[in-house]
Amino acid sequence: xxxxxxxxxxxxxxxxxxxxxxxxxxxxxxxxxxxxxxxxxxxxxxxxxxxxxxxxxxxxxxxxxxxxxxxxxxxxxxxxxxxxxxxxxxxxxxxxxxxxxxxxxxxxxxxxxxxxxxxxxxxxxxxxxxxxxxxxxxxxxxxxxxxxxxxxxxxxxxxxxxxxxxxxxxxxxxxxxxxxxxxxxxxxxxxxxxxxxxxxxxxxxxxxxxxxxxxxxxxxxxxxxxxxxxxxxxxxxxxxxxxxxxxxxxxxxxxxxxxxxxxxxxxxxxxxxxxxxxxxxxxxxxxxxxxxxxxxxxxxxxxxxxxxxxxxxxxxxxxxxxxxxxxxxxxxxxxxxxxxxxxxxxxxxxxxxxxxxxxxxxxxxxxxxxxxxxxxxxxxxxxxxxxxxxxxxxxxxxxxxxxxxxxxxxxxxxxxxxxxxxxxxxxxxxxxxxxxxxxxxxxxxxxxxxxxxxxxxxxxxxxxxxxxxxxxxxxxxxxxxxxxxxxxxxxxxxxxxxxxxxxxxxxxxxxxxxxxxxxxxxxxxxxxxxxxxxxxxxxxxxxxxxxxxxxxxxxxxxxxxxxxxxxxxxxxxxxxxxxxxxxxxxxxxxxxxxxxxxxxxxxxxxxxxxxxxxxxxxxxxxxxxxxxxxxxxxxxxxxxxxxxxxxxxxxxxxxxxxxxxxxxxxxxxxxxxxxxxxxxxxxxxxxxxxxxxxxxxxxxxxxxxxxxxxxxxxxxxxxxxxxxxxxxxx
Numbered sequence: 170x171x172x173x174x175x176x177x178x179x180x181x182x183x184x185x186x187x188x189x190x191x192x193x194x195x196x197x198x199x200x201x202x203x204x205x206x207x208x209x210x211x212x213x214x215x216x217x218x219x220x221x222x223x224x225x226x227x228x229x230x231x232x233x234x235x236x237x238x239x240x241x242x243x244x245x246x247x248x249x250x251x252x253x254x255x256x257x258x259x260x261x262x263x264x265x266x267x268x269x270x271x272x273x274x275x276x277x278x279x280x281x282x283x284x285x286x287x288x289x290x291x292x293x294x295x296x297x298x299x300x301x302x303x304x305x306x307x308x309x310x311x312x313x314x315x316x317x318x319x320x321x322x323x324x325x326x327x328x329x330x331x332x333x334x335x336x337x338x339x340x341x342x343x344x345x346x347x348x349x350x351x352x353x354x355x356x357x358x359x360x361x362x363x364x365x366x367x368x369x370x371x372x373x374x375x376x377x378x379x380x381x382x383x384x385x386x387x388x389x390x391x392x393x394x395x396x397x398x399x400x401x402x403x404x405x406x407x408x409x410x411x412x413x414x415x416x417x418x419x420x421x422x423x424x425x426x427x428x429x430x431x432x433x434x435x436x437x438x439x440x441x442x443x444x445x446x447x448x449x450x451x452x453x454x455x456x457x458x459x460x461x462x463x464x465x466x467x468x469x470x471x472x473x474x475x476x477x478x479x480x481x482x483x484x485x486x487x488x489x490x491x492x493x494x495x496x497x498x499x500x501x502x503x504x505x506x507x508x509x510x511x512x513x514x515x516x517x518x519x520x521x522x523x524x525x526x527x528x529x530x531x532x533x534x535x536x537x538x539x540x541x542x543x544x545x546x547x548x549x550x551x552x553x554x555x556x557x558x559x560x561x562x563x564x565x566x567x568x569x570x571x572x573x574x575x576x577x578x579x580x581x582x583x584x585x586x587x588x589x590x591x592x593x594x595x596x597x598x599x600x601x602x603x604x605x606x607x608x609x610x611x612x613x614x615x616x617x618x619x620x621x622x623x624x625x626x627x628x629x630x631x632x633x634x635x636x637x638x639x640x641x642x643x644x645x646x647x648x649x650x651x652x653x654x655x656x657x658x659x660x661x662x663x664x665x666x667x668x669x670x671x672x673x674x675x676x677x678x679x680x681x682x683x684x685x686x687x688x689x690x691x692x693x694x695x696x697x698x699x700x701x702x703x704x705x706x707x708x709x710x711x712x713x714x715x716x717x718x719x720x721x722x723x724x725x726x727x728x729x730x731x732x733x734x735x736x737x738x739x740x741x742x743x744x745x746x747x748x749x750x751x752x753x754x755x756x757x758x759x760x761x762x763x764x765x766x767x768x769x770x771x772x773x774x775x776x777x778x779x780x781x782x783x784x785x786x787x788x789x790x791x792x793x794x795x796x797x798x799x800x801x802x803x804x805x806x807x808x809x810x811x812x813x814x815x816x817x818x819x820x821x822x823x824x825x826x827x828x829x830x831x832x833x834x835x836x837x838x839x840x841x842x843x844x845x846x847x848x849x850x851x852x853x854x855x856x857x858x859x860x861x862x863x864x865x866x867x868x869x870x871x872x873x874x875x876x877x878x879x880x881x882x883x884x885x886x887x888x889x890x891x892x893x894x895x896x897x898x899x
Contacts, residue, residue, distance in 0.1 A: 179851060180695075180711065186650040190788035194661070195405070195641045196343045202590035204405045207436050208362040210530035215364065216245055218283045218426045218436040219290035220418060221297055222276030222446055225818025227306035227510045230279060230299055231239035238282055238295040243289030246429040248281040253425050259387035260415065264420040266391070267425075271478055272301070274512045276445035282296040282421040283430055288533035299562035304678045306510035308817045310452050310477045317475050317505035320484050326513025327480075328492055330558050336469035341807045342836040344536045348457065348528035348883045350487075350867075352451040352645035352810035352819065354443075355517055355699060356829050359407025361447060365423035369739075373400045373426075376420050380414045380673035381632040385666045387416040392424060396398075397633075403664040406674075409636040410800075411516035417447050419564060444822040449810060450523035451485045451514030453474045453524050457532040460499075462473040465540050467497035467551045472529065477509030480737045485514065490864075491753060492605045494529070494569075496553035510817055516675070518800060522608050527804065527885060530604035530868030535881070544580065544603055544872070545573050556750045565749040565849035568603070568780035572756040576603070576778040580758040589879035590897045597762035598844050599773075599896075600877025604777070604865035607753030609676040610847075610856040612746075615686030616739035619648060619694045623733075625714060625726040627652050628660040629690075632672035633683040635663055639789030640674065640683060640857055646786060646852070651691035653711030654725065671736055677753075677857025680785060685740040686853040691734035740851065749849050753781040757798070757869040765899045768889035770874060772802055777866075782847040782856030796864035801866020802829045809886050 181187055198204035223230070230686040233245040250269030257263075267275035274517040280297055284290035307313045319327065337343065363376040372394070378384040381401050406413065419436040428432040438446060461467035473486035488502035517523070537547035549570050556562045577583070585601040586592050617631040629648050635641050645659040652659075662668065669690075672682035699706040704718040715722045728734060745751075760774040777794050784790045808868045809829040810819040820829045840862075844852035867885060875881050880895040 172333055175486050178652050179670055182630045183650060186646045186656060187785055191642055191646060191786050193639055193642050193789065194645055200644060206359055206405050206407055207364065207375050207403065208435060210375045211367055211548050212364065212433040214436055215433045215466055216282045216283050216285060216430055217287040217290045218423060218434050219294045220422060220436060220438060220442055221280040221282065221294050223268055223272045223279050224299060224443050225272055225301045225706070226275040226302050226757040228272050228303040229479050230301065230302050230304050231274060233269065233279065234298040237298070238293040241293035241296055241817040243285035243290065243515065244282060245285065246283045246426060247423045248283070248422060248429060249279065252286035254857040255393065256391050256772055257393050259390040263391040263416050263421065263676055263885055265388050266421045272511060275492045275816070276442050278418040278422060278446060278635060281426050281436065283426040283434055291835050298872050306817045307508060308812050310454060310475065310507060310509065310695065310812050313456060313474050313477065313507040313509065317507035320504055320506045322483055324817045325484050325504045326560065328502045329500065332787050332885040333469050333471050333499045333501035336499035336627050337458055337460040337471065340468050341463050342461045342539050344532060344539060345882060346457055346532055346535060348430050348455045348531065348873040350453045350524040350527050350885050352452045352812065353804060353808045354515060354810055354827055355410040355412035356824065356827060357408030357410055357412060360437045360440065360443055360469060361413065361419050363420045363423040364433055364435045366425035368435040370394065371398045373402065374420060374424060375402045375855055377406050377413055377635050378403045379406065379675055381638055381664060381666050382673065383633060384416050384420070388424065390418060391421055395882045401666040404637040405541050406634055407635035409674065409695055410518045411520060412448055414516055415542070428559045429502045440824060441822040444810070444819050446512065448513045448515035449509065450520070450524070451478060452487050453487050455487060455528040457528055459532060459659065460671055461536060461540060465542050465550050466494055469499040470495060470497045472499040472611055473503040474525065475505045475895060476514065478505040479510070480508055480515040482506070482514060485524060490522045490525050491529055492558060492604060493556060493750065494607050495551040496557055497551070500557060504852035511812065518797065519863050522864045523804070525868040526604065526607065526865045531871050531883060536897065538890050543587070544768055545577055546686060548605060550571060554734065562750050565751045566782070566845060566847045567752070567754060568843055568845055572778040572780050573844065574756055576756040576776055579841065586874070589876050596765050597760055598765050598877040599760065599873065600873040601730050601758070601760050602869045602872030602876055604738045604757050604872060606861050608677060608753050608861040608864050610751040610753050610850060611676045612742050612851060613672035613678045613682045614739060614741050615672035615682040617687040617690040619687070619690045619737065620670050621694060621698060621734040623729045625654060626658055626660060627654055628662065630662045630668040631671045631683060632666055632668045632673045633679065636674045638674065638679065638793060639786055640679060643684055643785045644687050644699045647687045649687060651695065652725070652747050654714055669739070674802060677860040681853055681857055682854040684785060684853050688852050689738040689740045690819055693738050694734060697734050697736055698725060701728040701734065729859065740873050745849070752848055753856050753858065755779040755865070757865045760875045761867040761870065761873040761877055763874060765896065770806055770887065772870065773836055775836060777862055778841045778843065779858055779861055780843040780845050781858040782845055782850055783854040784842045785843055785853065785855050788840060790842065790858050791840045793859040794840045796860065796865050797862025801863045802835060802870060805867040805870035805885060805887055807886050
């Protein structure tokens with residue numbers, strides 16, 4: 170379906186259901202434990218698999234003795250590269266999900282032990298005897314930085330505009346600074362888990378996966394079977410943050426194990442394998458150079474970032490926001506990618522912008538200080554209404570300045586002492602910081618099927634997923650608004666590859682794109698229902714369970730008296746991204762207290778102001794933003810996957826030693842959504858918001874710490890050991 174509905178007649182603009190703070194319709198199932206997650210399905214005669222990971226980071230398996238494991242009580246099969254058959258490479262290098270004899274990274278799966286019980290599988294797994302030939306590996310980004318190369322990916326090429334070097338050298342005020350961010354883990358609550366069951370040559374996989382169509386296609390390619398023979402089911406997901414975008418080892422191994430034993434097989438990755446076997450946010454080293462006039466106008470801005478990944482991997486695109494956020498005639502961004510023999514680096518909430526803004530927004534504050542200018546004023550005077558590199562392409566909406574001004578007024582920015590280290594509350598040094606938030610608004614083709622029965626129940630079917638974001642609810646709200654029925658008369662079915670292909674959950678495109686697909690299907694259903702009732706579809710209004718046109722009003726249920734009505738459609742966007750730059754904007758404000766004696770940092774207040782199109786469900790959207798803000802605090806103060814430089818693995822590979830924020834770390838968080846619609850983005854006039862909430866938070870914390878102490882830390886996380894030596898004397 171093409172988006173052609175005039176704004177004045179768009180049924181979604183009634184705002185009777187859409188745009189209202191609405192309780193999650195899946196909430197009662199989750200709070201009562203009746204929402205089945207991937208591992209909780211219980212097919213008959215189910216067996217259990219236990220994944221064994223490689224004990225080296227790089228090299229070869231020279232021998233793998235499975236005899237003792239096979240003889241252990243309850244063992245049904247041991248799957249290795251020797252008996253698994255040929256695995257093909259899917260879109261995301263899925264052939265490497267079962268390693269051997271070559272080993273690419275620590276804890277790469279080398280075997281699956283299948284037994285009658287989980288305990289038997291786990292015990293037998295300890296009886297595998299693997300011998301390795303180790304090779305020297307690269308595990309430290311700083312040591313291989315000089316060997317990094319420009320990535321081959323066209324989206325990661327160098328960007329240049331004007332004469333950056335000349336303008337920077339000539340600028341009367343300059344900043345040239347280096348920053349770093351560490352490796353980070355998704356640390357979601359639900360593990361990577363799957364249950365595989367074969368019926369003849371057809372495979373059903375209950376799994377925890379954000380992108381059903383991607384997973385289905387990759388699993389079929391990997392196993393060398395037709396896509397039509399694979400069904401993926403993932404109705405509930407206990408968190409993903411990008412870590413479940415792609416097929417992972419437990420899915421492939423569950424399928425192989427189930428094939429071998431002729432029974433359903435359950436496999437869940439234990440936490441150390443989640444961290445070392447699956448993906449993580451890769452570390453970055455960044456250099457930012459800014460030149461400006463004495464009046465504060467940026468004349469040159471350059472951002473370079475280095476990251477590492479396995480061979481054939483991709484860079485962390487930490488410079489992309491710098492291409493669009495601030496004006497300036499002379500610009501340069503570069504990405505460089507080094508080969509590291511660590512587990513795969515890949516998408517984690519707001520990949521690119523989250524670590525990129527952690528550096529850029531400190532640099533902007535440092536530049537403002539050099540100019541003796543208020544940091545908010547400096548940001549505002551360098552605002553732009555067009556893509557700086559493609560000035561003919563305007564932003565569809567851009568209320569960046571409104572976010573800054575609204576937040577400054579609400580947070581009491583005028584009471585902030587710009588002189589660092591001068592505000593005290595007993596033993597606590599108090600500071601306030603700000604940072605800009607930016608995340609591109611991506612839209613994806615998305616489809617849905619809607620049904621209307623004689624009882625007036627509207628059922629929506631789409632393979633869209635809900636990773637805790639509220640997809641069930643906003644999809645139900647969309648269908649209720651479009652069909653003029655109460656929310657309780659809408660049934661939403663998600664996460665099944667038997668349903669039409671949707672956008673899936675990722676890149677903060679899920680909410681806007683998936684509801685637009687439901688909108689398209691509902692437009693068709695409205696037309697069909699009106700025709701069945703003998704009414705003109707162009708004039709029909711769907712209100713309170715009735716269809717009205719030309720002075721007539723008929724119950725909607727009458728349209729399905731002769732049988733259920735079924736309609737399906739897909740929303741597509743064509744070359745929309747070439748005509749408009751679509752982005753979301755925000756501003757984060759943070760107040761911290763830093764203990765003057767110990768350097769301990771406590772976050773005292775937080776505020777996020779977001780401009781992200783129409784907010785479809787403010788209650789769920791706020792939940793997404795405060796969750797993202799919490800992750801931002803973790804990134805700023807504690808999250809750090811520590812690499813063992815000798816053995817090449819993440820040492821703190823569990824939730825006891827990989828620190829994430831807990832309730833005691835997080836104060837009250839306030840979220841303001843600006844009243845905004847974006848008719849360019851989709852017929853929903855919405856955008857994404859779930860990743861915008863993390864973008865800039867780390868820098869706002871860092872800037873607040875500087876305001877409190879006068880200590881500038883450019884290497885995350887900002888732990889007390891990085892503060893103590895430079896703290897002002899008490």
